[in-house]
Amino acid sequence: MMFYGPRIRQARELREFTQGKLAKAVGVSQALIASIETELRLPSEALLAKIAQALTLPIAYFSEPQSLEIPPSSLLFRARASISNRAVTEASRVAEHVLALATSLAKHVDIPVHVHPLHCDPTEAARRIRELLRVPPLEPIPALIRSLERLGIWVLALPVLKDRDAFCMWIEIDGRSIPTIAVCMDQPGDRLRLSVAHELGHLLLHKDKLGRIRSDLEKEAFAFGAELLMPEAAMRKELLPPVTLTTVSQLKPRWLVSMQALIRRGHDLRIVTERQYHYLFQRLSAAGWRKEEPNPIAIERPMLIRKMAEVAYGTPLDYRSLAAACHMLPQEAERLLSFYAAPKAATSGVTSKVVSFPRKRVNA
Template sequence: MTSVLAASPGERLRTLRDLMGLTQAQVSAMSGVASSWISDVENDHIEPQDDKLQLIAKATETPVGFFYVQPKTVPLDSLRFRKLASAKRTVTKRVHALYSESYRVSDDLITSQSYPTPPLPFTDSDKLEANDIEFLADQTRIALRLAPDKPIPHLTRVLERGGVAVAPMVLSDQSGSDEPTVNAHFGVSYWSGLGDTALIGYFPASGDRDRFTLAHELGHLVLHTFRPRVKNAEAEANHFASALLMPYSRAREELSAETTLTEYARKKATWGMSIQALIMRGAAVGRIDDTRKRSLYVQLSQRGWRKREPVEVGQEEPLLLWTLLQRQFGERPYLPGAEHLAIPPAVLRSIAPTPRPKKTDKEPPQSSIDRDSGNIVQFAGRQARQQGPTRLAR
């Protein structure tokens, strides 16, 4: 990866601290390098000394090349987060650093191996109506070679086959603190447009929440790549996610004012969406009025289902980045890959985890969610072919 700008070791040192959640004093204590020197380097008051950067690299288990690499810029105003309103700025800063480094690594792996980039639809319309978002969700299904009205058994694999990289993300704690990192973020994404790398990062939780997060972030890529400053971006992405996971015609067919919570639980197992998301979908397509929606939410609270719903949706597992990593660096790719990509091995393991061993028992192929267990059936499919994108404009 080339750039007309030289990498700044001081800026990279600041990025490393953000990435690991470390203060200057903590880096000093770990490495034996004076915190005043760290401050001076980060503020460009002095030129960094290689030997001291090597001490910091060793203490943080980071390749020294990290301080000299020039990452591809991810504009702040184009980076989208799915997060709670309570998310702390300090944690958001860490998430941005983690995502930026993850994007750099995924872009390197994808471009160096000529993996196809996504042919997603997009829009630059000033204002989107509800039917526009439904249309774009339908066009996204076409671009990703999905049936127009069927459940999506494995959304992660569909995205990866379609050229959208997916990376689980973990905020590591190198400080030695006993307090866990409180993270109110669900996902983050960026795509600059056709021909460029797209990456969706998510913080693993329950299977149904992960799927909605992926669909939500995909919505940002489609709806907001060329509309980065729209005010109601989160609401639009939520609408898109619901429309992608349960298309309009099926939502109108399956959801009604008579649908009970028990029936919603069965539909959760089929569609891989939470009961609460299904209720909201029913309201969005005009099959549930506000009175019925409130009643269903009261029932959810009474049963204790607002915080813990029945029916477990199995967690999906990304594969693309691991496959590219192993293809380039061999069966044990983390150490050589981390050195080449100039990234801490722990971060590389997070965004490109080793796949869990496959079950040895042969099972008959399935194309829907297991209705008994609620688990999402992970199946193999053909790689999505490049197609011309759909653009919605007014």
Template sequence: MIGNRIKRARKAAGMSLRALADEVGVSHTSLNKFEHGTLTPSSAQLIMLGRALGVRTEYLLRPERTEVELEEVEYRKHPKTPRKLLDRITATVLDQAERWMELLDLYPTPPIKQMVVPSSVSPSITRYEQLEEVADGLRLEWGLGENPIPDLIDTLESRGLLVIPVEVPEGVRFDGLAGQVGERHIIVVSKSIPGDRQRLTLAHELAHRLLAGHIAENLNEETACTRLAGALLLPRQAVCDHLGNHRNALEWRELYLLKHEFGVSMAAALFRAEQSGVITESLKKRLFREFYTRGWGMKEPGDPVNPEHSLLFEHLVYRALSEDFIGQSKAAELLGISASQFQENRSLTEIGVDATAHQ
């Protein structure tokens, strides 16, 4: 175990056996034995190895596979979602989380950062209106401006959240959940829902991670998370820029265009119009009555927003393979595909293969 980690860290550092041996002050033969597991380095040698390779000693001592637990779980689901289905989804998530942890352990230094709660999140949220400022501050700190977020999954992963898409049986309402595995924050989202609902789910679960312990008792946490999610996806200033500062009427086509520009539902865009002060609450209620009369509560008109996919896990598997941290069989195992399928994907003999098929 220690030998494999020394070898991986050495290769990641671009050092030869002899160069590392000279740096640590051991013989080339001894270092070779360390890497092959026939000789165990002393505590002092481990410290020297860690310093020379730029990794923590804990990395060299960490078990190859660590059993994981899903903690601090927050579900975003329909009230009638069967408990058995939730248990199955949790088991699937744990399996993927274990593979995530194993994959991250391959790297001498973490290939992705840890999520940090931005300073724009107030320590005490006592009014729902404060969440507009939180969203604006979050966009500012993350360099998102006021433009649409083209790939929310990529944005979250770049900030240290692990996103795990899962298959959900047709007809079953489950949108997603947020949780924690060790020090890593994860968001689980259904592959089976439209892109606008998927994006709202991702933003909602992010809000749970960010607002934990910050919401006053007089506020409803779900309402607060939904408000922050909407403000993040469709900022107040963008609403005013597109619709104007005050309107006495709205065209449905305006909401449809906002849907496809910002990746939110027409219903969410209508909520944001009222929350941004563009329309009154009474106009919002009147428009929603018409909205549901038209049957759009079940299915909105026009083309749906395409769902998003995560490619980070697969990318890091192939990076580990290229860095010689793992072989082909381990790479296939981590991706959950056969050796033959992996070889075809790797060699691009199936050019049309969906890059997201194994997520």
């Protein structure tokens, strides 16, 4: 059978195996694994079967070239500057795995993209997106992820990845550019919304600069996210001085952002003075709310990718056929899709239309 060595490296990093750990698991030397990954040596069928078993992937996974590679250097994680290179590499491999599933599903459906890079300041960009979403300037966006999915943005739900929030990229599929946001689902609902809004800012404002670590780009993405989720006009109407913890605790469930985000937004807009700002954060710390605020916001899970799977493989999902097409085991396909909401599900307190799109015509 055809064999591609770089796929072993990709799978090994996906499973967080070093070359030494994989070599020990299959009973060979590290040098042999290194030679196989660089295709200086070919594995026997028996050894390839052991490698597939150790990495819990079907042998077919190694029979096709890597269709998509996300360079670890292209990933930027919000507020996570201390992430190790190994952790970033793992995240890129997980994203590639989830993207492989998504791109396989995209062969069966047409998903139009309604957003494009914007060449304006972050505040104006956020206002344009709110207009595109048909959200009034004085109202919150109740279902942010659903709304972005209806614009054709892929929101990938990643398994738990410690200390990582979200990253974004434009991917090319059949000559089309797909805006994609990958989010780790082990974060509070309010932080998840800010992470998604922040990455959307990068997607729209910095398409040709993604992967560059620059403070000015991060500042613009934060400004975009703040205006998108907490528009200045609304904040000046509702976040009235003197701002107190009671004030922000009452606004939190309406705007679906953290108390801390509201305080920072008030400070940025000069509604909250420097002295008030520090005092409010001291109060938050004293109450133990810097790490865990009261009245948590429900987590909104993406839906689009699961809907694509149901269009392609029916309801209930035929995981065996889906997994075979994506070169993964059925139980893994089921696990990856478990992070998505079922199309009829809704986040508590949030209502929205189900994303819909036509099935592609397949010639007989």
